[in-house]
Amino acid sequence: VLIHDGARPFIDKELCITIMDHVKPNLGVIPVVPISDALKKIEIVEGEERVSSTSREHLYTTQTPQCFPRLQLLEALDTDKDLLFKDEAEAWIALGKKIVTIPGARRNMKITYQEDFILAHQIASNNREYRVGNGFDIHPLVPSRPLILGGVEIESPLGLDGHSDADVLAHAVMDALLGAAGLPDIGKLFPASDPQYKNISSLDLLSRVASLLKEGRWDILWVDVTLQAQLPRLGSFTKQMEENLGERLFAFEMESEKINIKVKSGERIGAVGRAECMKCTAVATLSRWRR
Template sequence: MFRIGNGYDVHRLVEGRKLILGGVEIPHTLGLDGHSDADALLHALCDALLGAAGLGDLGHHFPDTDDQYKGISSLVLLEKVNASLHEKGFTVVNTDATLVAQKPKLAPFIGQMRENIARTLGIDISQVNVKATTTEKLGFAGREEGLAAYAVALIESR
């Protein structure tokens, strides 16, 4: 049986934080504000995977009111989500994600993001796709107030 899920996440860009996307630290003057490392790409992907398995959402599993998740790498959260999928008898077939940001240019970092995701999920890099786009200076992402990530995931029962 195949199941599909989608995910969305958005974080504000602020001074004094690192910009981490797909587990990659990206040089930039601003970073993402959040309780964990605020990796919007991995948060959207976690939500897509959890949704596909009918397991709720990221905030339910890792609430921002719990100090054990303060500053945690979202790769660790993705690893825990993958373990939950395996416990329920699911494996990841493929994932696809889109990052929406005016700046910085993300294309040079996409290969490493894909490698990080594939390694964490225990799947081949060919099963992971990440894209980046701008909003042509429209909306909050275009004004560089924040960035967004969309993800879909296909899982199957083992």
């Protein structure tokens, strides 16, 4: 049986396999690491601190997992009624059983003190992969259509034309997220040829995209959006747009601060400047633990 200390989160499969390859009847196996720091012995003698050097030769720190024949380990632990042994290896040795050591791994550190979390965070960061995706969408402006951007319906004589609610901003965000995750774009996932998506809320589609990201174990780190529109003025709506997207992407967590929306005028140049259409670009950053 393998016994592991949950305070050591960086155990790897290779170490476990090596340990199990060495275990035999009546034989325990433990990983050890030689002590590299200089050692000092500190004693209080007649009220004063006395410091002396201690050799680190033949001294090792013990790690986990440790491996033992199960029934014999239970016998060894049963002798320790007062739970004085610091680990299973001590109980095993006290019973007179033989133990062998194998080289441990320095990254298999034990988190004991508050400052250990700083180093643990640095190690954990190296176990994550990061992806960046780009999204773009464009829709024409036409009369007699609602103008919906980021889930906000805005009063306007012109609205965006499309099979769904034509929320150009939400569409660009979805494609950026899907691109970063290596998934098909919204045209393939939610095709205009499918009647079930006729006039559907793009925020509902965004929720489906969020579910796909969750299935892929992706965390959303950042979404940056630039909306290009001549009319109407949209700056006062960006906060509500960010909150709408945040509610769908982060479920019950209000993390709209991870979404940044900017609006740029077309400066009366091109199709955007003539209020013939709106364009939107988005960039998304995702991260997940490596398998």
